[in-house]
Amino acid sequence: MRCVLRACVLSLLFASQCLTAQPATRPSIADFAEPPVATGARLSADGKLLAARSWQGETSRILIFDAADPAKPPVAIPLGKADVTSITWAGPSRLLLRVRKYTQFQGETYPMTRLVVVDVATGQSRVGDPSNQGFLGGDVLYTDPDGRTALVASQDSIYDTPAVKRVDLATGKATIVEKPRPDVWDWYADSDGVVRAGLAYDERAWKLFYRDAAGEPLRVIKGKFEKDSDSSVDRFTFGQSGTGTIVTNERTGRFGVYRYDFKTGTVGEPIFEDPEVDVTGVWGDRWSGDVDGIEYENDRKRFLWLDPELKRIQAKIDKALPATVNEIVSRSRDESKLLIYASSASDPGAYFLLDPKTLRMSMIYAPLGRINPDQMSATTHLRYAARDGLSIPAYLTLPKGSAGKNLPTIVMPHGGPFVRDSWEYDAFVQFLASRGYAVFQPQFRGSTGYGKSFVEKGYGQWGRAMQDDLDDGLDHLIKTGVADRARVCIVGASYGGYAALWGAIRNPERYRCAASLAGVTDLDAQLKANRKSFSATRYFREWKTKVAGEEKIDLATVSPLQQAGRLRVPVLIGHGEKDEVVPVRQGRAMVQALQGGRADVTSVFYAKSEHNLEGEGDLADYLARLEAFLHKHNPAG
Missing domain, CATH: 3.40.50.1820 (Alpha/Beta hydrolase fold, catalytic domain)
Incomplete structure (x- = not known):
């Protein structure tokens, strides 16, 4: 009989011990309509707490789980009607939340995001960066290890591109670190909190405002795509001595990861490119900035670890749980604790805390506890x-x-x-x-x-x-x-x-x-109401052709x-x-x-x-x- 994942406490060195599965009766509508306990869980920097977003009726909440005592009921921090789209830990006791609402501007609907800072011990929250008045805000680039400050990208008005600001997380006040620059919508900071680059697009060309180290001025590296190309740059990572990586689809038409020389502006050898699908995620080593993990998705999510220890751990998890996709979603700062989300098309899954040294993995919570995978x-x-x-x-x-x-x-x-x-x-x-x-x-x-x-x-x-x-x-x-x-x-x-x-x-x-x-x-009315619903995130140019086509049907x-x-x-x-x-x-x-x-x-x-x-x-x-x-x-x- 197949193991019901959420009923297990696993040792990756030995066979897992599981409870007997429930009878495979037909689940009810109430089972399928059950709201998740919480989603988007992230592990604190010290590995002691888990934060996840949740709703109770129309009230948004953050649930705080005790990683050492999963049976202990989570602490709920109410947030009103804030729609939380991402969670970032700042040190062991603060949360940075990106919240979203929709607004109308010139007859179109746009999402608007803001930064909210939450003190976990007291449950008190405050707006971070109150001068943020544009559509984009709360884009966290870096948090210092103690959780005192963070670098965020945000607009001060809808007519500006984002600036980079250092936010005092105790007060919410922000000071500008990098001023807005024309066409720069993506900013990057390294693992030391140095703003390394800003990426600008203009028609078919792109340019990178870049520095090697703190204190240096930003210099311009120019790039260009072929005429009529819809190629794009997705992101950069920054290693040592002016080296790093670029994620782009220019070379094969699929997003891959390539070495990049910031001194010459040259795309180098591939680190990874798949013959059929795009790379969907890249993780940088928090100490060196070098790439240590890559995610791509063919029939299901796949994880390629360049870090030998993480590669070994992933193999152990996958061997113990072969029927699920097992994702390392979060790590403590010293990497002594890993948060794993194991799930599949027939299993809404569960979050587990893994000790890499002992290879013991204990369940924290299952988002949908009423769903029995044996019935799916x-x-x-x-x-x-x-x-x-x-x-x-x-x-x-x-x-x-x-x-x-x-x-x-x-x-x-x-x-x-x-x-x-x-x-x-x-x-x-x-x-x-x-x-x-x-x-x-x-x-x-x-x-x-x-x-x-x-x-x-x-x-x-x-x-x-x-x-x-x-x-x-x-x-x-x-x-x-x-x-x-x-x-x-x-x-x-x-x-x-x-x-x-x-x-x-x-x-x-x-x-x-x-x-x-x-x-x-009504396609024409929808184009007028919300054009962004017709655009692919990575393929953004000439949005009208996404619907009407070149011949304008x-x-x-x-x-x-x-x-x-x-x-x-x-x-x-x-x-x-x-x-x-x-x-x-x-x-x-x-x-x-x-x-x-x-x-x-x-x-x-x-x-x-x-x-x-x-x-x-x-x-x-x-x-x-x-x-x-x-x-x-x-x-x-």
């Missing part, structure tokens, strides 16, 4: 050929215990669209699989992580080639005998909600029903709202009233346009939810409605 369904990775020959990656989850043939099927395109799915727990996927459906997640062209060319093939292809990829994937499942062609629905959220509605309109012969949560229905021809009269299949439309990403008027307009038409329309709007279903009970309500909707129009029995 396996997710596999596959590839299929699109009609133009492009190889498309995808994930397929089959109902547990099924023969995997002739199944009722849900096509579930991801949001974004310039993101990708991962081999990780997804409540919607596992819920649908538990109800008897095969769940298919195509990584259609335009999805990120597979290189520049794959992203560019999605430009201007909303409702066109991106939609073709979904249809071609479904044909692959039908041809291989997995899907019953007469029992298919399409379900998605955000861009996935758009693709669901458009699929039902464009190809009603393929789908018995469609469900859209927070879906875009009429977006009304691929917008569900303008084509609502063509809809014939049943649809479920859900939307949060407080959605700042896709305004709720998009969903309401679609429902209104369908009133009195030939389609069977079910709709629900949630007063307390934003782009995701954050409102208490809203996720459970939507899952119940989705289950009833699918049972009526595409029963799995």
